[in-house]
Amino acid sequence: MSYAIVGFGKIGQALAHAFARKNIDVIVASRRPPENLAPQARAIGPTIVARSLREALEADTIILAVPFGEHRDVAKALPSWKGKTVIDAMNAFPAPPEELDGLPSSAFVAKSFAGARFVKGFNHLIAATLAADPVVAGGHRVVFLSSDDEDAIAPVADLAKQLGFAPVKLGKLNEGGALVHAHERTWGQLIFQDLFKKEQ
Template sequence: MSTAIIGFGRIGQALARAFARKNIDVTVASRRPPEALATQAQAIGPTVTARSLQEALAADTILLAVPFGEHREVAKALSNWNGKTIIDAMNAQVAPEELDGLPSSAFVAKSFTGARLVKGFNHLIAATLATDPTVEGGHRVVFLSSDDEDAIAPVAALARQLGFAPVNLGKLDEGGRLVHARGRVWGPLIFQDVFKKDQ
């Protein structure tokens, strides 16, 4: 399974560090040309490769780490999202009424027709996300939620591969609301640093 990170700001770079730490190949891309990302990508690690947006979107799994308002532009870059898994690592710093009454990830899913969307990796601040998740005799938790039950398992497997402890919160309009940040309304689990002890 190939993976790309779209967005190379603080969250995108923190995610890239998680891949580099485990020597897992990942492609990174943003609105900027790949040459503008290459030096920083190489500094993070040899498994992190800067590509164009179109090249990155060939990946099976895409971690979406762009500013929330830019997700529609990313969605327009492909005419067909069938077979893709989108991991929404964004937080919607917009007023709730701009989301048509939906959880932010359900709103995002409307732009990526045919993709399997999972909310994940969004509740940790970049500085925490960038650090080794193996701590305190256990692993740092990442919360996952999706309206597609079958999409959770491969994303959870990726999270474990990166050293995190995935916790399935259920559907986007149920447990997923616990980690949604939109406007000034934050879910109770947003920005919480939680660990799961090894059994």
């Protein structure tokens, strides 16, 4: 399984730290040329490699960490998303609700990635918390996962476990996904909740 993080701002870098901590290879890409990202990527760890967006999208699993308004540009970069897993780590602010067709942000984003296995995840924690070691106090920091495709959640849950997190499935995007949905002045009840799951 190959991985890429598209977007190398605070959340993208936080996720890169999580991959580096476990020595898992991941490509990072953004609107900036890869040579501009390379020094930061190297500073995070040797398994973090900056590449072009085109190269990043060759990965099996792609984590979206771009500003919300840029997701359509990423979606247009591939003619087909069939066979890809896309993890939406974005939040929709400052997009007003009317721009989302009345849908939860991830359900709206999923329309642009037709054919992909689409999962909402890794979006409810602030970057500093997401970047920190998730193994704390005899347990693992929780990340919430939602998808309209039940089969899509299992490999993303496996990735979360590899990274040291405790994945918690919330159900479909318009059900549990709404609990971690943030846009304009509407905040899901689980946004910024830093929860831990004790080891059994």
